[in-house]
Amino acid sequence: MKKKGVDSIHPVVMDGNLEKAEALSALSKASCAATAALPEALARCKTPAQKQKVMADRDICQLAYLNSLAKSLVQTGPLFEQMADDLGKAAIDVQARLKELKDPVAVSNLLVDVARLASSLALAFA
Amino acid sequence: MIEGTDLKTAGLPRVMAGLMILSCLAGCSTVSVDNAKTLGAAGKEVSTQVSSNIFASDDEYRQGIEADLFLHGYADTQVPEAVAAGYRKVAIELGARKLVFSKLHDLYSAFYDLASSGDGSGIDRSLMDFGNAVNGYAASRQRRALVPSSAVGLAGEAGKLIAADRQRRSIIRTSALIRGHLIELLQLLDDPLVRTQMETFRQNLVQNRVSAIKLLWRSGLLDPVDLIDQMGQSEGLKTAPKSGDAIGNRRYASVRNGLQSVVDYRLENKVRLVAQGYDASVNALKVLIARHEKLEKGEEVSVAELRGISGELQVITGLLAKHASTNK
Numbered sequence: 001m002k003k004k005g006v007d008s009i010h011p012v013v014m015d016g017n018l019e020k021a022e023a024l025s026a027l028s029k030a031s032c033a034a035t036a037a038l039p040e041a042l043a044r045c046k047t048p049a050q051k052q053k054v055m056a057d058r059d060i061c062q063l064a065y066l067n068s069l070a071k072s073l074v075q076t077g078p079l080f081e082q083m084a085d086d087l088g089k090a091a092i093d094v095q096a097r098l099k100e101l102k103d104p105v106a107v108s109n110l111l112v113d114v115a116r117l118a119s120s121l122a123l124a125f126a
Numbered sequence: 127m128i129e130g131t132d133l134k135t136a137g138l139p140r141v142m143a144g145l146m147i148l149s150c151l152a153g154c155s156t157v158s159v160d161n162a163k164t165l166g167a168a169g170k171e172v173s174t175q176v177s178s179n180i181f182a183s184d185d186e187y188r189q190g191i192e193a194d195l196f197l198h199g200y201a202d203t204q205v206p207e208a209v210a211a212g213y214r215k216v217a218i219e220l221g222a223r224k225l226v227f228s229k230l231h232d233l234y235s236a237f238y239d240l241a242s243s244g245d246g247s248g249i250d251r252s253l254m255d256f257g258n259a260v261n262g263y264a265a266s267r268q269r270r271a272l273v274p275s276s277a278v279g280l281a282g283e284a285g286k287l288i289a290a291d292r293q294r295r296s297i298i299r300t301s302a303l304i305r306g307h308l309i310e311l312l313q314l315l316d317d318p319l320v321r322t323q324m325e326t327f328r329q330n331l332v333q334n335r336v337s338a339i340k341l342l343w344r345s346g347l348l349d350p351v352d353l354i355d356q357m358g359q360s361e362g363l364k365t366a367p368k369s370g371d372a373i374g375n376r377r378y379a380s381v382r383n384g385l386q387s388v389v390d391y392r393l394e395n396k397v398r399l400v401a402q403g404y405d406a407s408v409n410a411l412k413v414l415i416a417r418h419e420k421l422e423k424g425e426e427v428s429v430a431e432l433r434g435i436s437g438e439l440q441v442i443t444g445l446l447a448k449h450a451s452t453n454k
Contacts, residue, residue: 021318021322028326032329032397039340039341051200051202051203055197056203062212063206063208066216067212069323070212070219073216077222077223080222080225083226083229083307084225084229086310087229087230087307090303091233091235094236094237097300098240098243
């Protein structure tokens, strides 16, 4: 009977409906695991060729992850751009409100409100 | 027509009634300006810390790349151009997203300025000046004063209250605006793909450093004196002289293995901290949203809780930065 592989390694596609986040996470785990194994693996290598082979295998894992990440970032990038744009506009809007509170023109507009109230208060002096 | 009218004797109750109505009008929005200031200051701090906890810093990126260069050099090979280009591309793309948090910081700065813009005390002065100027004009035309001095003061008070009310209304509107944006941002950061993108890139950079440090440690090139000091410090113990040199001796192989377990644990914990920092950031945004709701309802905003979330974020940033600095 064929010996079962390492328990921690699971197939990336199980039912054909793997979410992008899960796929990216699996690729990252593979890349991190390959990097984490380097100190032990490199220490056991006897020849430069063996070390280079270990690094090349790890680089394949990391490249697969980086390429997938770069592709997925293109999808979510516009959402962040839109968010930054909205927040920028909101900050300008708030600054305008602040200016309005301090602006001499707004203060003169305030006089209109004061005049309205003053007219009702003037009854007190009648 | 009202020259010489004495408020003490004529119409004082009605003036008082007028002022009460005025106060009531101005006070209809019960939002606390001090609470808004507190929330504004906390928002500025949290937006900076969330950014530090979600994105890889320049130092983290540089050290991750340097560690990768070291690992390749150790294996007598070079970083493939495709891998190097992949890192650069991702770093640029993720770096552009930091703009969201810099804009959020700007928004909170504007909110803080709005809450700190005063209570209209400048306005009451200008209104009094206005009343006096009218009287001055009347005097120059040899007419009676148009506005009695008591009314000038009253207009000043009225202006002050209206200005304060406008400020409060602006604070409520702005708070609701920020809250809406925070909810959108929270949804974005809670998206599984976005979370995976942010977390995994940092984890890969951290893992590069962890492996490089482990390799150096295994090679016996790192001095464990500080680590031994830290382990004995709480009991008032210090590393014995020349222990650093002795640890390389075969006689201390078991001690070395023990220290290696501690080093491994600490390094692996750094990778876990990345996810913890992301969770704390998402939680901080949730707390901010809840505090904005409280502010808008005129309820007290707890400074302690805001300091708590800010502190948690600082601790995580500090732990990761400590890792970075010890690896320089």
